[in-house]
Amino acid sequence: MAFLPRLEEIAIGVKSTMMADQVLVFMERKVDKDLKFDEKCREFCLNIADIVKDMTEVIGELERFSRLNDNLEAVETARVLKRVQ
DSSP, X not given: OTTSHHHHHHHHHHTOSOHHHHXXXXXXXXXXXXXXXXXXXXXXXXXXXXXXXXXXXXXXXXXXXXXXXXXXXXXXXXHHHHHHO
């Protein structure tokens, strides 16, 4: 158990020969949990990026129509979307 020097002392103190195995199981579970969290964060970020892209496209479409300059509500909607972006 040279990789965790204090682990041997703890194992002797609690009279457990399985301490190293228990620590490894704990670490594996922790790593799995962290990987799942990381994957969820990536998915969330990708979803946010898609939302921003969609909003950009909607804003572009709203700005393309010249008749919208006469439509005050549409112009205000485009401004709000730009601020949110």
